[in-house]
Amino acid sequence: MTTRPAPTSDERIAQFHDEHEHEREALRVWLRLLSCTTLIENEISTRLRREFATTLPRFDLMAQLARSPNGLTMGELSQRLMVTGGNVTGVTDTLERDGLVERLPMPNDRRARIVRLTPNGKALFDRMAAVHAGWVEELISGLGEPERRELYRLLGQLKRGLGAAGG
Amino acid sequence: MTTRPAPTSDERIAQFHDEHEHEREALRVWLRLLSCTTLIENEISTRLRREFATTLPRFDLMAQLARSPNGLTMGELSQRLMVTGGNVTGVTDTLERDGLVERLPMPNDRRARIVRLTPNGKALFDRMAAVHAGWVEELISGLGEPERRELYRLLGQLKRGLGAAGG
DNA sequence: GTCAGATACTTGACATCTAAAACAATCTTG
DNA sequence: CAAGATTGTTTTAGATGTCAAGTATCTGAC
Secondary structure, three states: OOOOOOOOHHHHHHHHHHHHHHHHHHHHHHHHHHHHHHHHHHHHHHHHHHHHOOOHHHHHHHHHHHOOOOOEEHHHHHHHHOOOHHHHHHHHHHHHHOOOEEEEEOOOOOOOEEEEEOHHHHHHHHHHHHHHHHHHHHHOOOOOHHHHHHHHHHHHHHHHHHHHHOO | OOOOOOOOHHHHHHHHHHHHHHHHHHHHHHHHHHHHHHHHHHHHHHHHHHHHOOOHHHHHHHHHHHHOOOOEEHHHHHHHHOOOHHHHHHHHHHHHHOOOEEEEEOOOOOOOEEEEEOHHHHHHHHHHHHHHHHHHHHHOOOOOHHHHHHHHHHHHHHHHHHHHHOO
Protein backbone atom coordinates (compact mmCIF):
# COMPACT_ATOMS: atom_id res chain seq x y z
CA MET A 1 0.00 0.00 0.00
CA THR A 2 1.40 3.36 -0.95
CA THR A 3 1.27 6.18 1.53
CA ARG A 4 -0.04 9.48 0.30
CA PRO A 5 1.72 12.65 1.37
CA ALA A 6 -0.36 15.22 3.18
CA PRO A 7 -1.56 17.90 0.74
CA THR A 8 0.36 21.12 0.73
CA SER A 9 -1.42 24.36 1.51
CA ASP A 10 -1.72 25.14 -2.20
CA GLU A 11 -3.19 21.73 -2.89
CA ARG A 12 -5.77 22.21 -0.18
CA ILE A 13 -6.77 25.51 -1.68
CA ALA A 14 -7.01 23.93 -5.12
CA GLN A 15 -9.17 21.12 -3.78
CA PHE A 16 -11.40 23.66 -2.07
CA HIS A 17 -11.83 25.61 -5.26
CA ASP A 18 -12.40 22.47 -7.31
CA GLU A 19 -15.09 21.27 -4.97
CA HIS A 20 -16.91 24.58 -5.09
CA GLU A 21 -16.53 24.77 -8.85
CA HIS A 22 -18.00 21.29 -9.12
CA GLU A 23 -20.93 22.27 -6.92
CA ARG A 24 -21.55 25.43 -8.91
CA GLU A 25 -21.57 23.36 -12.09
CA ALA A 26 -24.08 20.94 -10.58
CA LEU A 27 -26.23 23.88 -9.52
CA ARG A 28 -26.19 25.33 -13.01
CA VAL A 29 -27.33 22.02 -14.49
CA TRP A 30 -30.11 21.72 -11.91
CA LEU A 31 -31.33 25.28 -12.40
CA ARG A 32 -31.47 24.85 -16.15
CA LEU A 33 -33.26 21.52 -15.80
CA LEU A 34 -35.79 23.15 -13.50
CA SER A 35 -36.16 26.12 -15.80
CA CYS A 36 -36.88 23.98 -18.87
CA THR A 37 -39.40 21.85 -16.99
CA THR A 38 -41.16 24.87 -15.53
CA LEU A 39 -41.39 26.60 -18.90
CA ILE A 40 -42.88 23.54 -20.58
CA GLU A 41 -45.17 22.82 -17.64
CA ASN A 42 -46.51 26.37 -17.54
CA GLU A 43 -47.12 26.39 -21.27
CA ILE A 44 -48.94 23.05 -21.29
CA SER A 45 -50.88 24.05 -18.20
CA THR A 46 -52.04 27.27 -19.85
CA ARG A 47 -53.09 25.49 -23.01
CA LEU A 48 -54.95 22.75 -21.10
CA ARG A 49 -56.88 25.41 -19.24
CA ARG A 50 -57.63 27.39 -22.37
CA GLU A 51 -58.48 24.53 -24.73
CA PHE A 52 -60.05 22.00 -22.38
CA ALA A 53 -60.85 23.89 -19.19
CA THR A 54 -58.82 21.39 -17.20
CA THR A 55 -55.50 21.22 -15.37
CA LEU A 56 -52.24 19.30 -15.60
CA PRO A 57 -52.81 17.20 -12.45
CA ARG A 58 -56.23 16.15 -13.73
CA PHE A 59 -54.76 15.34 -17.15
CA ASP A 60 -51.92 13.35 -15.58
CA LEU A 61 -54.27 11.32 -13.42
CA MET A 62 -56.48 10.54 -16.39
CA ALA A 63 -53.39 9.60 -18.42
CA GLN A 64 -52.43 7.00 -15.84
CA LEU A 65 -55.94 5.57 -15.86
CA ALA A 66 -56.01 5.51 -19.66
CA ARG A 67 -52.97 3.23 -19.59
CA SER A 68 -54.71 0.87 -17.16
CA PRO A 69 -58.18 0.08 -18.52
CA ASN A 70 -58.92 -2.10 -15.47
CA GLY A 71 -58.35 0.91 -13.22
CA LEU A 72 -55.86 1.62 -10.45
CA THR A 73 -56.15 1.88 -6.71
CA MET A 74 -55.64 5.22 -5.03
CA GLY A 75 -52.29 3.98 -3.74
CA GLU A 76 -51.10 2.98 -7.20
CA LEU A 77 -52.08 6.39 -8.54
CA SER A 78 -50.22 8.03 -5.68
CA GLN A 79 -47.04 6.10 -6.55
CA ARG A 80 -47.21 6.67 -10.30
CA LEU A 81 -48.01 10.37 -10.02
CA MET A 82 -45.34 10.80 -7.32
CA VAL A 83 -47.73 12.69 -5.04
CA THR A 84 -49.23 11.91 -1.65
CA GLY A 85 -52.40 9.93 -1.15
CA GLY A 86 -54.23 12.91 0.28
CA ASN A 87 -53.64 14.74 -2.95
CA VAL A 88 -54.92 11.88 -5.10
CA THR A 89 -58.10 11.89 -3.01
CA GLY A 90 -58.72 15.55 -3.79
CA VAL A 91 -58.06 15.39 -7.53
CA THR A 92 -60.08 12.19 -7.84
CA ASP A 93 -62.96 13.87 -6.00
CA THR A 94 -63.27 16.64 -8.56
CA LEU A 95 -62.87 14.24 -11.52
CA GLU A 96 -65.58 12.03 -10.02
CA ARG A 97 -67.79 15.06 -9.46
CA ASP A 98 -67.39 15.87 -13.18
CA GLY A 99 -68.28 12.32 -14.19
CA LEU A 100 -64.87 11.57 -15.74
CA VAL A 101 -63.76 8.82 -13.34
CA GLU A 102 -65.57 6.44 -11.01
CA ARG A 103 -64.59 4.74 -7.76
CA LEU A 104 -65.36 1.02 -7.59
CA PRO A 105 -64.99 -1.33 -4.63
CA MET A 106 -62.04 -3.71 -4.79
CA PRO A 107 -63.32 -7.29 -4.67
CA ASN A 108 -60.91 -8.84 -2.16
CA ASP A 109 -59.98 -5.79 -0.09
CA ARG A 110 -62.62 -3.48 1.20
CA ARG A 111 -60.01 -0.91 2.26
CA ALA A 112 -58.93 -0.24 -1.32
CA ARG A 113 -60.93 1.44 -4.04
CA ILE A 114 -60.39 1.10 -7.75
CA VAL A 115 -60.50 4.27 -9.83
CA ARG A 116 -61.43 3.92 -13.48
CA LEU A 117 -62.17 6.27 -16.37
CA THR A 118 -65.84 6.48 -17.27
CA PRO A 119 -66.71 6.26 -20.99
CA ASN A 120 -67.04 10.05 -20.97
CA GLY A 121 -63.65 10.38 -19.30
CA LYS A 122 -62.00 8.00 -21.76
CA ALA A 123 -63.45 9.86 -24.73
CA LEU A 124 -62.35 13.23 -23.38
CA PHE A 125 -58.88 11.96 -22.57
CA ASP A 126 -58.37 10.50 -26.02
CA ARG A 127 -59.15 13.86 -27.57
CA MET A 128 -56.89 15.71 -25.15
CA ALA A 129 -54.03 13.24 -25.50
CA ALA A 130 -53.81 13.67 -29.25
CA VAL A 131 -53.61 17.45 -28.98
CA HIS A 132 -51.24 17.25 -26.02
CA ALA A 133 -48.78 15.08 -27.92
CA GLY A 134 -48.66 17.71 -30.63
CA TRP A 135 -47.93 20.44 -28.09
CA VAL A 136 -45.03 18.48 -26.61
CA GLU A 137 -43.65 17.79 -30.06
CA GLU A 138 -43.89 21.51 -30.82
CA LEU A 139 -42.30 22.60 -27.56
CA ILE A 140 -39.38 20.20 -27.95
CA SER A 141 -38.87 21.07 -31.59
CA GLY A 142 -35.75 23.02 -30.68
CA LEU A 143 -34.01 19.66 -30.50
CA GLY A 144 -33.40 17.46 -33.51
CA GLU A 145 -33.76 13.72 -33.39
CA PRO A 146 -30.15 12.94 -32.38
CA GLU A 147 -30.27 15.57 -29.63
CA ARG A 148 -33.50 14.15 -28.29
CA ARG A 149 -32.03 10.69 -28.11
CA GLU A 150 -28.93 12.01 -26.36
CA LEU A 151 -31.01 14.04 -23.90
CA TYR A 152 -33.19 11.00 -23.23
CA ARG A 153 -30.10 8.90 -22.56
CA LEU A 154 -28.52 11.45 -20.21
CA LEU A 155 -31.75 11.91 -18.28
CA GLY A 156 -31.99 8.14 -17.93
CA GLN A 157 -28.52 8.06 -16.44
CA LEU A 158 -29.42 10.93 -14.11
CA LYS A 159 -32.62 9.17 -13.07
CA ARG A 160 -30.84 5.92 -12.24
CA GLY A 161 -28.40 7.86 -10.09
CA LEU A 162 -31.29 9.54 -8.31
CA GLY A 163 -32.71 6.22 -7.24
CA ALA A 164 -29.41 5.47 -5.51
CA ALA A 165 -28.84 8.89 -3.93
CA GLY A 166 -32.29 10.22 -3.18
CA GLY A 167 -34.41 7.62 -1.51
CA MET B 1 -39.02 24.20 -59.21
CA THR B 2 -39.51 20.45 -59.29
CA THR B 3 -42.97 19.01 -58.89
CA ARG B 4 -43.41 16.39 -56.27
CA PRO B 5 -45.58 13.37 -57.07
CA ALA B 6 -48.53 12.76 -54.76
CA PRO B 7 -47.63 10.23 -52.10
CA THR B 8 -48.79 6.70 -52.66
CA SER B 9 -51.05 5.07 -50.13
CA ASP B 10 -48.07 3.29 -48.57
CA GLU B 11 -46.15 6.54 -48.30
CA ARG B 12 -49.05 8.23 -46.57
CA ILE B 13 -49.21 5.43 -44.04
CA ALA B 14 -45.47 5.68 -43.49
CA GLN B 15 -45.71 9.43 -42.93
CA PHE B 16 -48.58 8.89 -40.52
CA HIS B 17 -46.56 6.38 -38.58
CA ASP B 18 -43.44 8.55 -38.64
CA GLU B 19 -45.31 11.52 -37.29
CA HIS B 20 -46.79 9.52 -34.44
CA GLU B 21 -43.46 7.89 -33.73
CA HIS B 22 -41.88 11.34 -33.57
CA GLU B 23 -44.56 12.53 -31.16
CA ARG B 24 -44.17 9.47 -28.98
CA GLU B 25 -40.43 10.12 -28.85
CA ALA B 26 -41.01 13.73 -27.84
CA LEU B 27 -43.43 12.56 -25.15
CA ARG B 28 -40.88 10.12 -23.77
CA VAL B 29 -38.27 12.88 -23.52
CA TRP B 30 -40.75 15.19 -21.80
CA LEU B 31 -41.94 12.57 -19.33
CA ARG B 32 -38.38 11.70 -18.38
CA LEU B 33 -37.46 15.36 -18.01
CA LEU B 34 -40.48 15.88 -15.77
CA SER B 35 -39.71 12.75 -13.80
CA CYS B 36 -36.10 13.78 -13.09
CA THR B 37 -37.14 17.28 -12.06
CA THR B 38 -39.92 16.00 -9.80
CA LEU B 39 -37.65 13.47 -8.12
CA ILE B 40 -34.98 16.08 -7.39
CA GLU B 41 -37.55 18.67 -6.34
CA ASN B 42 -39.30 16.30 -3.95
CA GLU B 43 -36.00 15.24 -2.41
CA ILE B 44 -34.75 18.79 -1.91
CA SER B 45 -38.15 19.85 -0.63
CA THR B 46 -38.17 17.07 1.95
CA ARG B 47 -34.64 17.90 3.12
CA LEU B 48 -35.39 21.63 3.35
CA ARG B 49 -38.39 20.88 5.52
CA ARG B 50 -36.49 18.41 7.70
CA GLU B 51 -33.23 20.36 8.10
CA PHE B 52 -34.41 23.97 8.00
CA ALA B 53 -38.18 23.85 8.55
CA THR B 54 -38.70 25.79 5.31
CA THR B 55 -39.97 25.17 1.79
CA LEU B 56 -38.61 25.31 -1.74
CA PRO B 57 -40.60 28.41 -2.78
CA ARG B 58 -39.31 30.27 0.26
CA PHE B 59 -35.75 29.12 -0.45
CA ASP B 60 -36.01 30.11 -4.10
CA LEU B 61 -37.32 33.56 -3.26
CA MET B 62 -34.54 34.11 -0.75
CA ALA B 63 -32.00 32.87 -3.31
CA GLN B 64 -33.10 35.54 -5.77
CA LEU B 65 -32.81 38.21 -3.09
CA ALA B 66 -29.38 36.93 -2.05
CA ARG B 67 -28.15 37.55 -5.59
CA SER B 68 -29.48 41.13 -5.49
CA PRO B 69 -28.26 42.78 -2.28
CA ASN B 70 -30.14 45.96 -3.17
CA GLY B 71 -33.38 44.04 -3.24
CA LEU B 72 -35.94 43.36 -5.96
CA THR B 73 -39.43 44.60 -6.63
CA MET B 74 -42.34 42.21 -6.38
CA GLY B 75 -42.63 42.26 -10.16
CA GLU B 76 -38.97 41.36 -10.66
CA LEU B 77 -39.35 38.48 -8.23
CA SER B 78 -42.42 37.32 -10.10
CA GLN B 79 -40.51 37.27 -13.40
CA ARG B 80 -37.42 35.54 -12.06
CA LEU B 81 -39.32 32.89 -10.15
CA MET B 82 -41.67 32.38 -13.12
CA VAL B 83 -44.75 32.60 -10.91
CA THR B 84 -47.61 35.09 -10.70
CA GLY B 85 -47.51 38.26 -8.66
CA GLY B 86 -50.23 37.07 -6.35
CA ASN B 87 -48.07 34.14 -5.42
CA VAL B 88 -45.05 36.33 -4.68
CA THR B 89 -47.26 38.39 -2.38
CA GLY B 90 -48.20 35.31 -0.36
CA VAL B 91 -44.71 33.84 0.00
CA THR B 92 -43.27 37.26 0.81
CA ASP B 93 -45.94 37.72 3.46
CA THR B 94 -44.85 34.64 5.38
CA LEU B 95 -41.14 35.43 4.99
CA GLU B 96 -41.80 38.94 6.27
CA ARG B 97 -43.84 37.55 9.16
CA ASP B 98 -40.82 35.40 10.06
CA GLY B 99 -38.47 38.38 9.90
CA LEU B 100 -36.41 37.03 6.99
CA VAL B 101 -37.27 39.69 4.41
CA GLU B 102 -38.53 43.26 4.59
CA ARG B 103 -40.58 45.42 2.25
CA LEU B 104 -39.19 48.89 1.62
CA PRO B 105 -40.73 51.76 -0.32
CA MET B 106 -39.17 52.42 -3.72
CA PRO B 107 -37.79 55.95 -3.86
CA ASN B 108 -38.90 57.03 -7.33
CA ASP B 109 -42.04 54.94 -7.76
CA ARG B 110 -44.50 54.72 -4.95
CA ARG B 111 -46.40 51.94 -6.71
CA ALA B 112 -43.50 49.51 -6.32
CA ARG B 113 -42.08 47.99 -3.17
CA ILE B 114 -38.56 46.67 -2.78
CA VAL B 115 -38.13 43.34 -1.02
CA ARG B 116 -34.78 42.73 0.66
CA LEU B 117 -33.28 40.07 2.90
CA THR B 118 -32.94 41.13 6.52
CA PRO B 119 -29.59 40.37 8.22
CA ASN B 120 -31.27 37.35 9.82
CA GLY B 121 -32.58 36.26 6.44
CA LYS B 122 -29.18 36.68 4.80
CA ALA B 123 -27.46 34.67 7.52
CA LEU B 124 -30.01 31.87 7.33
CA PHE B 125 -29.85 31.77 3.55
CA ASP B 126 -26.06 31.54 3.51
CA ARG B 127 -26.18 28.52 5.78
CA MET B 128 -28.94 26.90 3.73
CA ALA B 129 -27.27 27.63 0.39
CA ALA B 130 -24.05 25.85 1.34
CA VAL B 131 -25.91 22.70 2.38
CA HIS B 132 -28.25 22.94 -0.60
CA ALA B 133 -25.36 23.05 -3.07
CA GLY B 134 -24.04 19.85 -1.55
CA TRP B 135 -27.41 18.16 -1.95
CA VAL B 136 -27.62 19.09 -5.63
CA GLU B 137 -24.08 17.88 -6.21
CA GLU B 138 -25.01 14.62 -4.51
CA LEU B 139 -28.25 14.18 -6.43
CA ILE B 140 -26.58 14.82 -9.78
CA SER B 141 -23.62 12.60 -8.99
CA GLY B 142 -24.97 9.95 -11.36
CA LEU B 143 -23.53 12.10 -14.14
CA GLY B 144 -19.82 12.62 -14.67
CA GLU B 145 -18.36 15.94 -15.66
CA PRO B 146 -18.59 15.43 -19.45
CA GLU B 147 -22.19 14.23 -19.17
CA ARG B 148 -23.12 17.26 -17.09
CA ARG B 149 -21.67 19.60 -19.66
CA GLU B 150 -23.49 17.81 -22.46
CA LEU B 151 -26.77 17.84 -20.53
CA TYR B 152 -26.29 21.54 -19.79
CA ARG B 153 -25.69 22.22 -23.48
CA LEU B 154 -28.74 20.23 -24.63
CA LEU B 155 -30.99 21.90 -22.07
CA GLY B 156 -29.74 25.26 -23.26
CA GLN B 157 -30.69 24.38 -26.81
CA LEU B 158 -34.10 23.16 -25.63
CA LYS B 159 -34.62 26.34 -23.64
CA ARG B 160 -33.81 28.59 -26.58
CA GLY B 161 -36.33 26.66 -28.66
CA LEU B 162 -38.93 27.13 -25.94
CA GLY B 163 -38.62 30.87 -26.12
CA ALA B 164 -39.54 30.67 -29.80
CA ALA B 165 -42.35 28.12 -29.52
CA GLY B 166 -43.97 28.74 -26.16
CA GLY B 167 -44.38 32.45 -25.77
C1' DG C 1 -60.97 -16.52 17.89
C1' DT C 2 -58.73 -12.34 19.03
C1' DC C 3 -55.85 -8.70 19.34
C1' DA C 4 -51.68 -5.91 17.83
C1' DG C 5 -49.68 -4.02 13.97
C1' DA C 6 -49.73 -3.01 9.07
C1' DT C 7 -52.21 -1.14 5.16
C1' DA C 8 -55.55 1.90 2.34
C1' DC C 9 -57.84 5.69 2.25
C1' DT C 10 -59.88 10.14 3.92
C1' DT C 11 -59.85 14.33 6.52
C1' DG C 12 -58.07 18.74 8.35
C1' DA C 13 -54.83 22.45 8.70
C1' DC C 14 -51.91 25.01 6.17
C1' DA C 15 -48.67 26.59 2.22
C1' DT C 16 -48.45 27.37 -2.89
C1' DC C 17 -50.09 28.23 -7.13
C1' DT C 18 -53.26 30.49 -10.89
C1' DA C 19 -56.50 33.73 -13.07
C1' DA C 20 -59.08 37.59 -12.62
C1' DA C 21 -60.63 41.62 -10.46
C1' DA C 22 -59.72 45.53 -7.48
C1' DC C 23 -56.77 49.35 -6.14
C1' DA C 24 -53.37 52.71 -6.24
C1' DA C 25 -49.81 55.33 -8.35
C1' DT C 26 -47.70 56.81 -12.55
C1' DC C 27 -47.38 58.00 -17.30
C1' DT C 28 -49.30 59.93 -21.68
C1' DT C 29 -51.65 62.88 -24.38
C1' DG C 30 -54.20 66.56 -25.53
C1' DC D 1 -53.95 70.04 -15.66
C1' DA D 2 -57.43 66.34 -16.51
C1' DA D 3 -58.92 61.82 -18.80
C1' DG D 4 -57.50 57.55 -19.94
C1' DA D 5 -54.14 53.95 -20.41
C1' DT D 6 -50.54 51.54 -18.11
C1' DT D 7 -48.02 49.55 -14.37
C1' DG D 8 -47.20 47.39 -9.68
C1' DT D 9 -49.28 45.18 -6.09
C1' DT D 10 -52.78 43.04 -3.48
C1' DT D 11 -57.06 40.50 -2.97
C1' DT D 12 -60.25 36.70 -3.96
C1' DA D 13 -61.86 32.15 -5.25
C1' DG D 14 -60.55 27.80 -6.37
C1' DA D 15 -57.27 23.88 -7.42
C1' DT D 16 -53.09 21.41 -5.92
C1' DG D 17 -49.72 19.98 -2.75
C1' DT D 18 -47.75 18.46 2.01
C1' DC D 19 -47.96 16.29 6.64
C1' DA D 20 -50.21 14.40 10.44
C1' DA D 21 -54.07 12.37 12.47
C1' DG D 22 -58.23 9.51 12.04
C1' DT D 23 -61.11 5.46 10.32
C1' DA D 24 -61.76 1.07 8.40
C1' DT D 25 -59.93 -3.18 7.02
C1' DC D 26 -56.68 -6.85 6.66
C1' DT D 27 -52.98 -10.01 8.39
C1' DG D 28 -50.61 -12.91 11.29
C1' DA D 29 -49.06 -14.58 15.76
C1' DC D 30 -50.87 -16.53 19.65
